[in-house]
Amino acid sequence: MKKWIRGGTVVTAADTYQADVLVEGEKVVAIGNDLQVGQAEVIDATGLYLLPGxxxxxxxxxxxxxxxxxxxxxxxxxxxxxxxxxxxxxxxxxxxxxxxxxxxxxxxxxxxxxxxxxxxxxxxxxxxxxxxxxxxxxxxxxxxxxxxxxxxxxxxxxxxxxxxxxxxxxxxxxxxxxxxxxxxxxxxxxxxxxxxxxxxxxxxxxxxxxxxxxxxxxxxxxxxxxxxxxxxxxxxxxxxxxxxxxxxxxxxxxxxxxxxxxxxxxxxxxxxxxxxxxxxxxxxxxxxxxxxxxxxxxxxxxxxxxxxxxxxxxxxxxxxxxxxxxxxxxxxxxxxxxxxxxxxxxxxxxxxxxxxxxxxxxxxxxxxxxxxxxxFGMFPQKGTIAVGSDADIVLFDPAAERTISAKTHHMNVDYNPFEGMQVHGEVVSVLSRGAFVVREKEFVGQAGNGRYLKRATFARP
Known part of the structure; x- marks a missing residue:
């Protein structure tokens, strides 16, 4: 089913704007405010930034x-x-x-x-x-x-x-x-x-x-x-x-x-x-x-x-x-x-x-x-939110506050070098090629879903 991400603020390297994002399969297929969506799963992004992964x-x-x-x-x-x-x-x-x-x-x-x-x-x-x-x-x-x-x-x-x-x-x-x-x-x-x-x-x-x-x-x-x-x-x-x-x-x-x-x-x-x-x-x-x-x-x-x-x-x-x-x-x-x-x-x-x-x-x-x-030869497949790009999208809450700690991180290690730091901003949900990996701060991904990338040769950006 298509995913309709509504109410968020799209942030790219060049622009910041209010818009909905429509995902079909692995790709972003539409961005705008009056999208003709049809049947789709609605994802509420109110108050959140939509960042490229x-x-x-x-x-x-x-x-x-x-x-x-x-x-x-x-x-x-x-x-x-x-x-x-x-x-x-x-x-x-x-x-x-x-x-x-x-x-x-x-x-x-x-x-x-x-x-x-x-x-x-x-x-x-x-x-x-x-x-x-x-x-x-x-x-x-x-x-x-x-x-x-x-x-x-x-x-x-x-x-x-x-x-x-x-x-x-x-x-x-x-x-x-x-x-x-x-x-x-x-x-x-x-x-x-x-x-x-x-x-x-x-x-x-x-x-x-x-x-x-x-x-x-x-x-x-x-x-x-x-x-x-x-x-x-x-x-x-x-x-x-x-x-x-x-x-x-x-x-x-x-x-x-x-x-x-x-x-x-x-x-x-x-x-x-x-x-x-x-x-x-x-x-x-x-x-x-x-x-x-x-x-x-x-x-x-x-x-x-x-x-x-x-x-x-x-x-x-x-x-x-x-x-x-x-x-x-x-x-x-x-x-x-x-x-x-x-x-x-x-x-x-x-x-x-x-x-x-x-x-x-x-x-x-x-x-x-x-x-x-x-x-590193991945643009525009990766690195932006644009029609035709991979639907690698992060729903990010800029208002959230949290404390960094080894007790809550997901890395397989017994300490965190930033232990006790108070930070603003938190990842809420993450899509990788249109599929949720993290949803509402819960892991829903699967080992092996990550794909190996063959990258293009160097071109001066």
Missing amino acids: GIDPHTHLAMPFGGTVTSDDFFTGTKAAAFGGTTTIVDFCLTQKGQSLQEAIATWHEKANGKAVVDYGFHLMIADANDQVLEELATVIDQEGITSLKVFMAYKNVLMADDETLFKTLIRAKELGALVQVHAENGDVIDYLTNKALREGNTDPIYHAYTRPPEAEGEATGRAIALTALADAQLYVVHVSCADAVRRIAEAREKGWNIYGETCPQYLVLDITDLDRPDFEGAKYVWSPPLREKWHQDVLWSALKNGILQTVGSDHCPFNFSGQKELGRGNFTKIPNGGPIIEDRLTLLYSEGVRQGKISLNQFVDISSTKVAKL
């Missing part, structure tokens, strides 16, 4: 790291995403040197098949840009629709690639129309500072931040940008956390280069003091790049408002405090890096951004959905 460009589900595995798999992670108003994720597929790309992709398909409750795609890590890998990329892009490639500039001797690998990847991406992503931190410098800290007996969680200073992120961001310019390619800097990196992205964009940036809610509302919490509680806030001094938050909000940064991803990489984060007691380098963010991304952006006047309502939609869809 959020798109999270940065997740790590069922991912091995540091001798353990992230605590959310593709079922629990996408379920939590849906409760947070996210209807599409793009997860990172890890590769290993000597392994074919198709083998790695097959492993990630096995993780997701039959589990995801919302739609998903993959980014592909490039560990080694040898001739075989560079040749195989053409097949990956054509057959798998994986059009974004990740290169790590950090995690020495684990994930880190050298500059030659990054440069070759950028050149090949230019040829094939792929968007290269970088984790921009100087891994060699971090390795030196980390070993020095341990030799000096500095093992508490706060030293995770002290050994990964903002200068190391700024330098790597600048180096990646320089290589991108040399290759005449396109670059997306993930999880930007500091002013040093923002400045380099701003300078590159002023020159007209194809450089884009993402930040995350944790960098917008938390700061380095959280890492210094007593009784090893700081371990809950260990991720990379680390949290920065509070003043960086204003720089990041301004960069979102002014278009220097285009998107906000969650970098959802959850590990339980008990039994996982605790692996690093007595040695901060053994704390699994990452935090549970996927469920609270939209609410934090709305409450701390829109409500505080740091970004507009339309910018909120743009950075949480529309711009992601454009950058």
Whole structure:
């Protein structure tokens, strides 16, 4: 049966207006105030915003790291995403040197098949840009629709690639129309500072931040940008956390280069003091790049408002405090890096951004959905509410107030880094391709209903 969503306020990246939305099958088929509907299920959206489903460009589900595995798999992670108003994720597929790309992709398909409750795609890590890998990329892009490639500039001797690998990847991406992503931190410098800290007996969680200073992120961001310019390619800097990196992205964009940036809610509302919490509680806030001094938050909000940064991803990489984060007691380098963010991304952006006047309502939609869809080859199927687009629609109550807590969240993890925060705005119901996943705050979705997305090649938005 058709779904007639009545009485709501449609919010897109460009417009805000009162209108009804008619959904038939998986698509939006009409938008207006005097719709000729016929027989349909009526959904009352009075007082609610109708938002395009959020798109999270940065997740790590069922991912091995540091001798353990992230605590959310593709079922629990996408379920939590849906409760947070996210209807599409793009997860990172890890590769290993000597392994074919198709083998790695097959492993990630096995993780997701039959589990995801919302739609998903993959980014592909490039560990080694040898001739075989560079040749195989053409097949990956054509057959798998994986059009974004990740290169790590950090995690020495684990994930880190050298500059030659990054440069070759950028050149090949230019040829094939792929968007290269970088984790921009100087891994060699971090390795030196980390070993020095341990030799000096500095093992508490706060030293995770002290050994990964903002200068190391700024330098790597600048180096990646320089290589991108040399290759005449396109670059997306993930999880930007500091002013040093923002400045380099701003300078590159002023020159007209194809450089884009993402930040995350944790960098917008938390700061380095959280890492210094007593009784090893700081371990809950260990991720990379680390949290920065509070003043960086204003720089990041301004960069979102002014278009220097285009998107906000969650970098959802959850590990339980008990039994996982605790692996690093007595040695901060053994704390699994990452935090549970996927469920609270939209609410934090709305409450701390829109409500505080740091970004507009339309910018909120743009950075949480529309711009992601454009950058990663999903627009206009995803990222907007328009006739012909997928009916990924979030009914959002801007007046609701709630307290974030691990007791009420849906992520499969034993803590919430935003515990106790009072926020405005709450997801009421969520449709993914026309079917309810969350209805009146109750889960009604089903494992396996999420569909794998083959994405288009890069086109400058």
